[in-house]
Amino acid sequence: MKSILLASLCLTCKFIPHIVPFIMQTEKAKSDCSFIHLCQPDLCKSCGACCGLYNYADSGREALVRRLRWRTALFHEIVKDSENLEHFSNLIRGTEDQTRRYEVIYCCEYLGFLDPAEKRVGCLLHPLQNQGRDLRGVSFYGQELCDGHFCPSYHYLSSEEKRTLIAVIDDWYLYGLCVTDIDLVKAYFRLVSDGLFATPRPEKIKMEPMRSLVLKFFELKLVWPYRDPAVNRLGKYYFDGAQYMIDRIDYEALGCEKSRFDPIFLSLSSRFKSREELLAAEKIIQGHVDAFIEAYSSCS
Known part of the structure; x- marks a missing residue:
């Protein structure tokens, strides 16, 4: 039992x-x-x-x-x-x-x-x-x-990722959606770490404007314009009665190669109707990553 x-x-x-x-x-x-x-x-x-x-x-x-x-x-x-x-x-x-x-x-x-x-x-x-x-x-x-x-x-998120989420998000609804979405958290920090050539320090992320920039990214969970509205979707999963499966984006049908932001798109329950929507979505994610890297790099 x-x-x-x-x-x-x-x-x-x-x-x-x-x-x-x-x-x-x-x-x-x-x-x-x-x-x-x-x-x-x-x-x-x-x-x-x-x-x-x-x-x-x-x-x-x-x-x-x-x-x-x-x-x-x-x-x-x-x-x-x-x-x-x-x-x-x-x-x-x-x-x-x-x-x-x-x-x-x-x-x-x-x-x-x-x-x-x-x-x-x-x-x-x-x-x-x-x-x-x-x-x-x-x-x-x-x-x-x-x-x-x-x-x-508890096991998969690093200490830095945990401490950053706790420092940045003070909203129970958003916090619960993000702290349990391992793919979203790790994909974001991997992108910004690659851009900085270092792991961003949580104590520095607490400072503005970094804190607001990180929060704005995770708030995409609430305002993502390409989210699939289906009730049986949550993050990268979709459900059918007692069965659950991981969704996939049909990039071939969109005339594109698999996006480097695919894990993030899936975590945001994305559903793209056209190649133009996909490219616009990539621009949004890249903008969030670039904004953080620029702010973090310029902060002494």
């Missing part, structure tokens, strides 16, 4: 099968002073992707805010002890739209806002939200998996 639950949990964070040993980390890793916590990095944002946050058919910002705001208020109103949790779960699952992009990924009803300012999403059952009582045992994944799961980003 645990293997089935883990498979579902991993898929929410773009699971890569051969790193299963890195998914279930130990308490020693958590206590390591060099450990960078991606789930709840600071008081300004957090990530709820593992809980199925972006798997709802309508996972736009406004829809998710309404969903999380309502269930958070309901939780604090009716959950006084563990005996109320089943009633809460039934209310959420009976009144909210449960349509999913991908049937295999579970959408946890206990995900909500953790602070009055609605800057952080997270588990309403966590002991820090319940005067030290750990209520996660009633959830779909259970206390052990919820507490011990670390998505592939």
Whole structure:
């Protein structure tokens, strides 16, 4: 049973099968002073992707805010002890739209806002939200998996990439989309590193205008003009019931060779109708890369 639950949990964070040993980390890793916590990095944002946050058919910002705001208020109103949790779960699952992009990924009803300012999403059952009582045992994944799961980003993103994302993005919705998109993050930093002939330092990226330039690039996740509007698309994946596949761009049909920005285009769920659209998209990405390289190089 645990293997089935883990498979579902991993898929929410773009699971890569051969790193299963890195998914279930130990308490020693958590206590390591060099450990960078991606789930709840600071008081300004957090990530709820593992809980199925972006798997709802309508996972736009406004829809998710309404969903999380309502269930958070309901939780604090009716959950006084563990005996109320089943009633809460039934209310959420009976009144909210449960349509999913991908049937295999579970959408946890206990995900909500953790602070009055609605800057952080997270588990309403966590002991820090319940005067030290750990209520996660009633959830779909259970206390052990919820507490011990670390998505592939923990392993695949470098320390510099993690620290940069945390320093630059202070929006829970955008942060969750980006920190779990390993291809997008690594492709961007590979391009700027190649242009600089060095890895950009996170402490320098915190400075303006570098911080704003990096943020503007990752905000393409929200405003990309060539994004496929299909509900069953998320990043480079498309879903069909209980099946998921990696999309591909038919460059031959566009009369072009494969773009050097292909990983970025796929992460942005791109769908190009013509060669002209592809060339315009390449110009946008190159512009972001060039702007950062110029600003970083000129900053002493």
